[in-house]
Each structure stands twice: as C-alpha cells, then as structure tokens.
Amino acid sequence: MRQTIGEDGNGLHRLRNALTFYVESSQGAQGRQGCLVVCSTAELSTFDPGVARHIGSALQCIEAVLADLIRQGQEDGSIPPHVNRAASARMLLCLVQGMRVVGKTGRSRPAMQATLPCRPPA
Numbered sequence: 001m002r003q004t005i006g007e008d009g010n011g012l013h014r015l016r017n018a019l020t021f022y023v024e025s026s027q028g029a030q031g032r033q034g035c036l037v038v039c040s041t042a043e044l045s046t047f048d049p050g051v052a053r054h055i056g057s058a059l060q061c062i063e064a065v066l067a068d069l070i071r072q073g074q075e076d077g078s079i080p081p082h083v084n085r086a087a088s089a090r091m092l093l094c095l096v097q098g099m100r101v102v103g104k105t106g107r108s109r110p111a112m113q114a115t116l117p118c119r120p121p122a
Contacts, residue, residue: 005065007053010072010076010078011071012073012079015079017068019095022095023109027103027111061069066092067088073077099115
C-alpha cells in the first residue's frame with residue numbers, strides 16, 4: 001500500500017491512491033481470494049487471542065496510515081480542517097476492510113471504485 005500511495009501529490013491525492021490500492025485488491029481474482037487480515041479476523045480472532053492481538057495491530061497500522069494521509073491533506077489544504085481525522089480514518093478502515101469482504105463475491109473494478117468517498121473530479 002505504501003508503494004501505491006507514493007511520495008508525490010497532496011494529501012488528498014495520496015489518500016485516493018491508498019483507497020485505489022484497496023479497489024484493485026478487492027476485485028478480480030485477487031479480490032475473490034481475499035486477504036489474510038480479513039480471513040483471519042472472520043475465522044480465527046474470536047477463538048485465538050494471539051491472532052486477535054496480531055490482527056488488531058495490523059488494523060491499527062492501516063488506520064494510522066489513513067489518519068496520517070488525512071493530516072497531510074489538512075496541512076496542505078486539500079482536505080478541509082474541520083474533517084475529524086480520527087473518525088474519518090476509522091470510517092475509511094471499515095470501508096476498505098469491507099471492500100475486501102465484498103470483493104470475495106467477484107465485484108467489478110467499477111463497482112468497487114464507486115464506493116470511494118473521494119473520487120477524482122470529472
């Protein structure tokens with residue numbers, strides 16, 4: 001994901017790149033396979049506290065990256081300062097992890113991309 005985010009562009013552009021990473025990972029053959037975090041969360045976290053801690057840590061890392069991208073956007077003016085960084089990062093975490101679950105049903109790239117809250121202007 002960090003490679004897809006890249007170093008160029010403003011915070012909003014880099015946030016779009018992060019979300020696009022999840023669009024790409026949540027469709028086609030790769031999307032149908034799912035991901036280790038989603039599968040482990042659904043199957044193992046309830047029964048294995050060690051797995052639950054590991055998955056919780058992975059999700060916190062993703063959420064922190066998203067929050068940092070929002071912060072960058074607020075600092076460079078591409079994301080309004082009134083946006084609640086923590087709440088927005090948590091909502092985006094839920095969105096992208098949900099995309100990974102829904103992607104297992106074989107959704108198309110346009111269907112997955114339509115879920116993004118910050119699509120580029122037309």
